[in-house]
Amino acid sequence: MLTNALNGLVYGSLLFVLSSGLVLVYGLRRVVNFSHGALYMLGAYIGYSIALRYGFTAGVLAGGIALGLVGIVLDLLVFRNLSDRNPLVTVIVTFGVFLVLEDIVKSVWGTQNYTLDPPAALAGVVEIGGNPFPAYRLFIIGASFLMAMILVVWLKFGRTGLFVRAASVDPSVAAMCGVRTDLLGPAVVGLGAAFAGFSGIIAAPFLSLHPAMGSEILVLSFVVSVIGGLGSFVGAFVSAMLLGQMQAFGTVYMPELASLLPFLLMSFILIWRPQGLGGRSA
Amino acid sequence: MTALLELRNVVAGYGAARILHDLNLSIGEGERVSVIGRNGVGKTTIVNTLLGTSRFMGGEVLYRGRALPKIAGHTAATCGIAVVPQGRKILPNLTVAENLRLGAALGRKGRWTIDEIYRLFPILHERRNSSGTALSGGQQQMIAIGRALMANPDLLILDEPCEGLAPVIVDEISAIFKNLAATGVGILLIEQHLNLVREITDRFYVISKGSVVRSGHVASVSQHDLQTSIMQ
Ligand SMILES: Nc1ncnc2c1ncn2[C@@H]1O[C@H](COP(=O)(O)OP(=O)(O)OP(=O)(O)O)[C@@H](O)[C@H]1O
């Protein structure tokens, strides 16, 4: 029981870190980024290759930093031009980016599965309530909460965080006050992609690497963002935690339904609150 | 003496529509100038041209004698120009204090700090943690003024700052503008009501159909004369 709840927390916190990248990009660019799952996957594979050679810490840093750079390029080449477009165009273009990145991963790393061992310091188990629990999973929870806290504190109290929030609502007012809104886009999309990359490599020892990981997680993080209300961090947090728990308990108690549960939850919540949990009604 | 800001034969508009035609206007350092004209003649479009939100189609904008090569959203702010925009443009997702801090985005130092703004408008201190748009229209105008002052600007552009406010609030805000005028900051006041024009500015431009049709010193024309030149 407790173990299930903890596993749900592990999964939920990964989903939250991943989704907060989506929320961040949507907030500023009003672009629902369907390539986000591929960014997660790319982060995992790059981090994996680096971790094999230079150790786990280097792998985590590489996954985050490399994806941050990919995000900057992506904004300059693609997202910048999508801001005022029809949502359907956005979906098609970002999904196209998803397919391209997924193919790049397949041609570089092949289609086989890889597993990455957790670093030695985190390889053991910890006793929680009388049950053994892998230490690495606790690390996932801790690392995710740390990243989420950094993001929230930066947005709420940081100088540039204030600029991002201002530009999310009215870029022309932010610019009028002197904010370089032209630089904010690449920075924020880079940060969102870095979050995807981090969550990919951090998840790697827990979930293993395979060519479908991007699409699997994309669907879930998309469900998280929709349930949470696009653009709301609090909503994304609540729905990621809900989904994590559903995943953990669902696979144990109703395995044949588990993969459907997120969509059932999404349907129910959207019928009850079409703008999502944290969204403002339009 | 070179002007702080000069518009030379500016043509600007939106999409294919030309709103400003060969507009010429200049304002010196610390000078107080007004731009007057009826609804829809293009007054706000002058501001939008400086903020890069209208389409620049010709002419030049000079800052301290040098033509600005390209006007982006932040250009005016980097030139020390702060704007109290028409409609106030307070951001609803930011608190009063955050809306004010946004004004100091470039970190220019000067007499205006957030404490000075709170001294000028004590109600903003009281409501500092409320959402900016939860306040009344007059209080939101105080935020907009405070936000512009937080930039410690050389030139303050006020676009119909009293529009839609109750007469008592107009009196209160006019008194504040008079005090501001005495601090030596340059002011470009866009107005349709001529009392404020006379109280705080020395020179005027009358705009009609996107061009300057008359200009002069406020002191040398009668209020009636000004009023009729707007109406033609
Ligand atoms: N964003 C826009 N897109 C297209 N046309 C616009 C836009 N903003 C203003 N216009 C048009 O440009 C013309 C001039 O508008 P502007 O706002 O500059 O007038 P104004 O002199 O400031 O009027 P007011 O006193 O009502 O504020 C008007 O005909 C208006 O309809």
Ligand SMILES: [Mg+2]
């Ligand atoms: Mg106007």
